[in-house]
Each structure stands twice: as C-alpha cells, then as structure tokens.
Amino acid sequence: MLKKQTSTLPRPRVRRHHFLAAWVRSPLKIGALLPSSRGLANAMAAEVDVKKPGVIIELGGGTGAVTHALLASGIPPERLVVIERDRKLHVILSSQFPGLNVLCADVIDLDKVLIGAGINRINAIVSSLPLLGMPKPVRLAVLHQMAAAVGHDTALIQFTYGPRSPVGRQHLRQYHLHGRRKKLVMGNLPPAHVWVYRKGQAVI
Ligand SMILES: C[S@@+](CC[C@H](N)C(=O)[O-])C[C@H]1O[C@@H](n2cnc3c(N)ncnc32)[C@H](O)[C@@H]1O
Numbered sequence: 001m002l003k004k005q006t007s008t009l010p011r012p013r014v015r016r017h018h019f020l021a022a023w024v025r026s027p028l029k030i031g032a033l034l035p036s037s038r039g040l041a042n043a044m045a046a047e048v049d050v051k052k053p054g055v056i057i058e059l060g061g062g063t064g065a066v067t068h069a070l071l072a073s074g075i076p077p078e079r080l081v082v083i084e085r086d087r088k089l090h091v092i093l094s095s096q097f098p099g100l101n102v103l104c105a106d107v108i109d110l111d112k113v114l115i116g117a118g119i120n121r122i123n124a125i126v127s128s129l130p131l132l133g134m135p136k137p138v139r140l141a142v143l144h145q146m147a148a149a150v151g152h153d154t155a156l157i158q159f160t161y162g163p164r165s166p167v168g169r170q171h172l173r174q175y176h177l178h179g180r181r182k183k184l185v186m187g188n189l190p191p192a193h194v195w196v197y198r199k200g201q202a203v204i
Pocket of ligand 1: 029030034036060064065084085086107130142
C-alpha cells in the first residue's frame with residue numbers, strides 16, 4: 001500500500017529541470033518543453049470516473065505531473081499503471097512514486113505490456129503522448145494500440161495544444177470512437193485542450 005504519494009513529488013523547479021533535460025536528449029519523443037501544469041493535470045484527472053471498475057493506464061508519465069494529479073484525485077495506487085518509455089524519466093518517476101506500478105515500455109507494445117501486467121479491464125487511458133509530433137508511422141501504430149485497448153466502458157483522455165482533435169476523423173471512424181473536447185486549460189504553457197474519446201457512443 002502506498003502512503004503519502006504526493007509528498008514524494010519533487011519541487012516544480014526540479015521537475016522542470018528533469019523534463020528539459022529529457023527534451024534536450026530527444027525533443028520529438030518528449031514533445032513538450034515543460035511538464036503539464038497543475039491545472040492541465042487536474043483537468044485530465046477529473047475526466048476519470050473512479051467509481052467505475054478497472055485499471056487506469058497513464059501513457060507518457062514524464063516527470064509525474066499527471067500521475068500526481070491522478071493519485072490526488074482519489075485513484076487508489078493499486079489501480080494505476082504508468083507507462084513511460086524514456087529510461088531516465090522512468091527511474092525518476094519510479095523513485096517519486098515508490099510502490100506504484102511504473103513500467104518502462106513503449107506504447108507501441110501496449111498490447112503485450114497489458115498482457116504482461118495481467119490487465120484486462122481498463123477504466124481509462126490517460127495519455128500525454130505527443131501524438132501530433134510523432135512521425136506518421138509511429139503515430140498510426142500508437143493510435144492503433146490505444147484504440148485497441150479502449151473497451152466499451154473505457155475513456156481515452158488525451159491533451160493537445162492544437163485547436164483540433166488529435167485523433168482525426170478517419171481514425172475516429174476506423175476505430176469507432178467518438179471524441180469530445182472537454183476543457184481548454186488557458187493557464188497551461190502553451191494552453192491545452194483536454195479531449196475524451198469513447199467507443200461506440202457519443203460522449204455526453
Ligand atoms: C509531453 S510529455 C508529458 C509528460 C507528463 N505526463 C506531463 O504531462 O508533464 C510526453 C511523455 O510521453 C513519453 N512518450 C513519448 N512517446 C512514448 C511512447 N511511444 N511510449 C511511452 N512513452 C512515450 C515521453 O518520454 C514523455 O515523457
């Protein structure tokens with residue numbers, strides 16, 4: 001059982017330093033210069049309905065801004081799994097959230113990761129992945145994996161800096177997804193939109 005999760009989060013300046021260092025290592029793979037603001041992280045966490053069953057999967061944990069907000073919103077640590085590909089960020093995340101299931105993996109292998117972790121019921125996928133900055137073949141493979149993991153009761157929560165849905169119409173149709181822009185967080189740098197996608201029905 002995890003205790004006092006929030007107290008392990010380093011100060012914002014330290015987080016920004018780790019984040020910037022990761023961006024310098026591979027800007028396109030990180031996709032942002034700064035970690036998500038508290039406002040954006042909270043807006044994403046607010047879209048998770050913790051009363052519904054299933055595991056919450058966070059994609060692209062980075063330095064833990066969204067992880068922290070998810071835990072602070074009341075999600076029990078044992079129901080949260082975080083996936084981060086960057087090895088250094090994975091080490092930092094794991095040390096910030098001891099006992100939390102933080103996996104060093106690429107979302108391109110999400111199907112195998114979920115099987116390996118014994119996860120079959122997913123409540124929500126909370127993604128900070130830089131979808132629009134990915135090379136097209138990578139973006140398509142990542143989208144395919146995310147869509148395949150979305151069940152009929154799963155919310156796919158994704159933020160984007162652009163004005164449009166980061167999942168285009170063609171892919172919404174292909175994967176039977178409906179998307180809804182839920183919130184614009186002006187206080188984030190840059191301002192970001194939170195989108196929620198669901199399978200088979202319009203999001204109310
Ligand atoms: C824009 S940052 C967001 C970090 C953090 N969640 C936040 O909001 O501050 C995107 C994160 O996704 C990770 N990432 C990018 N592509 C990935 C992939 N294919 N699989 C796993 N993680 C990935 C990056 O390493 C980076 O930490």
